[in-house]
Amino acid sequence: MARSKSLSTPRNPxxxxxxxxxxxxxxxxxxxxxxxxxxEAFGRELDALRERVLADLGERDAAYIRRIVKxxxxxxxxxxxxxxxxxxxxxxxxxxxxLATSKILDNMEIGHNVMHGQYDWMQDPALNSKxxxxxxxxxxxxxxxxxxxxxxxxxxxxxxxxDVGYGLLRxxxxxxxxxxxxxxxxxxxxxxxxxxxxxALHDVEFDRVIAxxxxxxxxxxxxxxVWKKVRRQWLKDYxxxxxxxxxFAGFTLAGNASANLIRNFWSFTIIFCGHFPADxxxxxxxxxxxxxxxxxYLRQLLGSANxxxxxxxxxxxxxxxxxxxxxxxxxLPGHRYAEIASEVREICGRYGLPYNTGSLARxxxxxxRRIAELALPPRSAxxxxxx
Amino acid sequence: xxxxxxxxxLNRALGSRLVNALTAPHGVDRFxxxxxxxxxxxxxxxxxxxxxxxxxxxxxxxxxxxxxxxxFLAGQYVRVQVExxxxxxxxxxxxxxxxxxxxxxxxxxxxAQDEGLVSAYLNRNARVGMVIGLSQAExxxxxxxxxxxxxxxxxxxSGITPIMAMLRTLARGGHAGVLSLLYYVRxxxxxxxxxxxxxxxxxxxxxxxxxxxxxxxxxxxxGRAHLDGLVQDLAAAEIYVCGPAALIDAVSALCAELGCxxxxxxxxxxxxxxxxxxxxxxxxxxxxxxxxxxxAANDGRSLLDQAEAAGLxxxxxxxxxxxxxxxxxxxxxxVRDLRSGRLSSSGEEDIQICVSAAVxxxxxxx
Ligand SMILES: Cc1cc2nc3c(=O)[nH]c(=O)nc-3n(C[C@H](O)[C@H](O)[C@H](O)COP(=O)(O)OP(=O)(O)OC[C@H]3O[C@@H](n4cnc5c(N)ncnc54)[C@H](O)[C@@H]3O)c2cc1C
Ligand code: FES
Numbered sequence: 001m002a003r004s005k006s007l008s009t010p011r012n013p014x015x016x017x018x019x020x021x022x023x024x025x026x027x028x029x030x031x032x033x034x035x036x037x038x039x040e041a042f043g044r045e046l047d048a049l050r051e052r053v054l055a056d057l058g059e060r061d062a063a064y065i066r067r068i069v070k071x072x073x074x075x076x077x078x079x080x081x082x083x084x085x086x087x088x089x090x091x092x093x094x095x096x097x098x099l100a101t102s103k104i105l106d107n108m109e110i111g112h113n114v115m116h117g118q119y120d121w122m123q124d125p126a127l128n129s130k131x132x133x134x135x136x137x138x139x140x141x142x143x144x145x146x147x148x149x150x151x152x153x154x155x156x157x158x159x160x161x162x163d164v165g166y167g168l169l170r171x172x173x174x175x176x177x178x179x180x181x182x183x184x185x186x187x188x189x190x191x192x193x194x195x196x197x198x199x200a201l202h203d204v205e206f207d208r209v210i211a212x213x214x215x216x217x218x219x220x221x222x223x224x225x226v227w228k229k230v231r232r233q234w235l236k237d238y239x240x241x242x243x244x245x246x247x248f249a250g251f252t253l254a255g256n257a258s259a260n261l262i263r264n265f266w267s268f269t270i271i272f273c274g275h276f277p278a279d280x281x282x283x284x285x286x287x288x289x290x291x292x293x294x295x296x297y298l299r300q301l302l303g304s305a306n307x308x309x310x311x312x313x314x315x316x317x318x319x320x321x322x323x324x325x326x327x328x329x330x331x332l333p334g335h336r337y338a339e340i341a342s343e344v345r346e347i348c349g350r351y352g353l354p355y356n357t358g359s360l361a362r363x364x365x366x367x368x369r370r371i372a373e374l375a376l377p378p379r380s381a382x383x384x385x386x387x
Numbered sequence: 388x389x390x391x392x393x394x395x396x397l398n399r400a401l402g403s404r405l406v407n408a409l410t411a412p413h414g415v416d417r418f419x420x421x422x423x424x425x426x427x428x429x430x431x432x433x434x435x436x437x438x439x440x441x442x443x444x445x446x447x448x449x450x451x452x453x454x455x456x457x458x459f460l461a462g463q464y465v466r467v468q469v470e471x472x473x474x475x476x477x478x479x480x481x482x483x484x485x486x487x488x489x490x491x492x493x494x495x496x497x498x499a500q501d502e503g504l505v506s507a508y509l510n511r512n513a514r515v516g517m518v519i520g521l522s523q524a525e526x527x528x529x530x531x532x533x534x535x536x537x538x539x540x541x542x543x544x545s546g547i548t549p550i551m552a553m554l555r556t557l558a559r560g561g562h563a564g565v566l567s568l569l570y571y572v573r574x575x576x577x578x579x580x581x582x583x584x585x586x587x588x589x590x591x592x593x594x595x596x597x598x599x600x601x602x603x604x605x606x607x608x609x610g611r612a613h614l615d616g617l618v619q620d621l622a623a624a625e626i627y628v629c630g631p632a633a634l635i636d637a638v639s640a641l642c643a644e645l646g647c648x649x650x651x652x653x654x655x656x657x658x659x660x661x662x663x664x665x666x667x668x669x670x671x672x673x674x675x676x677x678x679x680x681x682x683a684a685n686d687g688r689s690l691l692d693q694a695e696a697a698g699l700x701x702x703x704x705x706x707x708x709x710x711x712x713x714x715x716x717x718x719x720x721x722v723r724d725l726r727s728g729r730l731s732s733s734g735e736e737d738i739q740i741c742v743s744a745a746v747x748x749x750x751x752x753x
Binding site (some may be wrong): 047051054057058059060061062063066069070073074076077116117120121122123124126128129130133134135140144145148149152153229232233235236240241293296330331 | 405408409411412413417418420421422470472473474475476704705707708709710711712714726727729736737739
């Protein structure tokens with residue numbers, strides 16, 4: 001895994017619009033192996049694919065997302081209803097299963113994808129990226145910034161894309177080792193269990209506040225937004241629905257907590273498999289200088305990994321199992337990724353580019369190995385210099 | 388039935404803070420909508436109950452609105468939302484039945500325009516049982532509270548719809564005052580509400596009807612002579628006109644000449660400016676940022692760049708079309724997608740301003 005080293009100022013984003021193409025020499029060997037015109041041709045092929053899908057969007061996509069929304073709402077009503085009778089073990093188990101599934105669908109196939117603007121073209125306020133909020137601790141508007149802007153624009157760029165380690169974990173060799181990273185596996189487990197809060201606090205950037213790189217004044221309003229949302233979530237999951245169950249409040253509360261926990265572990269698993277299996281590349285800020293659209297596509301491809309599975313698995317992972325397609329085309333409806341995956345793979349093959357995919361066991365195993373390995377100090381004497 | 392059950396206390400319960408907290412962050416509507424859109428706690432929806440065809444290329448839809456509908460005055464219109472090919476479209480349609488219809492239904496009458504998206508869709512695809520979204524009734528094209536002066540109504544083509552609502556309302560209310568209708572149609576087959584008009588006017592001794600078939604022999608466009616025998620003194624009448632822009636302009640000009648503009652009420656179905664669409668290959672037009680009341684001459688850059696240059700601070704993120712932070716409402720005008728070169732429609736819709744450039748005049752709600 002070779003990676004670039006130097007640092008420079010961020011690039012001018014509008015350089016990615018067509019007509020402003022200016023090739024830069026990349027220190028990433030995969031990118032450096034391609035000529036500027038090849039990169040441009042690669043970008044054009046992906047642009048053409050995107051245009052083809054866009055032109056085809058219609059009733060089928062609208063019907064699909066409405067069907068999923070209806071399923072999610074039904075599961076939520078069923079789950080919450082059953083958990084009112086949580087003292088009966090089958091009702092408790094069924095309720096937790098239904099509510100966890102509902103929350104997973106709400107967060108992944110619906111929330112994540114709708115908030116990407118995948119269904120904005122429908123002009124339906126209920127499915128509009130700007131209005132949507134989801135059933136997690138993270139306020140939708142903050143997510144749109146930390147995820148859509150920072151993570152998707154600067155994917156896997158160390159020091160910019162905060163999804164690399166969430167400011168908690170050491171997920172890349174180039175993050176300098178510190179003794180606290182001995183707790184990497186423990187921290188990862190904690191992050192997985194409380195994943196919704198990890199995501200929610202993403203934009204507060206606690207690590208940078210503590211390091212003195214960000215002022216409390218900047219962080220405070222963000223934190224207040226999170227607190228407001230968290231309060232509403234707690235009120236619903238841990239006060240009102242339990243209280244409605246009267247003497248059986250404890251069962252309802254435990255059921256709701258379990259559903260949240262299941263959703264947290266599941267979304268952590270899927271999301272970490274998207275960017276951290278072996279061979280997924282990270283980039284230095286220098287990669288951003290004069291980045292063209294073709295380059296940007298390349299970085300998205302090299303920084304993402306897919307998970308193989310059946311139809312149900314893809315729906316339950318919000319089609320983030322097609323992380324490569326999602327990163328290339330973040331605003332195409334997720335259920336379309338499966339249909340274009342083979343074509344994307346074929347295009348990559350023609351340009352000699354890798355297409356990182358594998359089973360859930362393989363990809364997640366690889367992530368766990370990385371979390372464990374990076375807990376330890378690097379064996380080489382040449383410690384990378386902190387940015 | 389369930390809809391009427393939902394009225395009153397149940398509706399209040401559904402709108403309560405408790406239910407709101409229980410259904411957070413989506414809100415109760417998002418749980419009702421997928422099962423029955425009519426159940427909405429605050430949105431007006433209407434179910435199509437019957438469909439008739441006044442002419443071969445028009446359709447009257449009678450609809451039962453849900454409990455949020457507050458009624459209307461004859462002459463007003465509603466904004467109708469329908470989904471075509473997965474995309475929600477909104478168009479205005481005048482209500483064509485009397486104010487207080489005996490069956491509690493409301494009616495719109497839609498003429499299919501050549502290459503018209505929504506009008507053609509409603510003509511072809513409207514079905515009994517279909518649910519569509521509505522706004523409350525809007526518009527100032529209404530009768531005076533007490534009708535005393537003679538009424539001179541002038542309609543052209545589908546412009547008969549608001550006037551039909553007035554006629555039906557007046558007839559039901561037993562209005563026997565002096566009233567005339569001058570109605571322009573292309574030909575006999577094109578006459579919306581022909582039979583009912585003959586019946587209505589036949590029953591009212593003080594009502595006079597003149598239908599002019601512009602495309603048949605002897606037909607011609609609006610001229611002062613067409614009013615002869617219909618109205619004694621135009622300047623003393625309440626004048627209502629609805630129809631094609633040319634008809635409205637001609638009637639307005641006549642009223643200006645006679646100095647009776649203050650008694651003229653008009654309803655336009657299409658925008659006045661018939662300026663030719665901008666040439667996509669040249670940079671022209673003006674950008675209007677309506678909410679902040681700023682204007683700028685289009686210089687061809689992205690709308691985001693130009694809004695910022697005009698001193699606005701619209702939300703933005705990636706500036707390359709992937710994050711949708713910059714999405715905002717375009718209320719009119721055509722834009723080009725800077726990535727694909729594709730041109731947008733000219734109607735109201737959400738666009739990403741970082742990857743859109745104006746083609747001619749564009750109005751944005753920022
Ligand atoms: C206040 C108000 C009330 C209205 N009431 C009615 C009504 O009661 N019945 C009714 O049928 N329509 C009514 N309209 C017009 C209606 O809102 C639509 O504009 C019309 O149905 C065309 O929509 P479309 O989607 O089919 O056409 P679009 O796809 O929007 O346009 C297609 C083409 O048709 C042209 N076009 C659009 N409208 C007209 C028109 N009226 N005459 C000639 N060419 C046109 C456009 O310039 C365009 O080139 C009303 C409009 C307004 C503003
Ligand atoms: S700023 Fe990101 S889509 Fe426009």
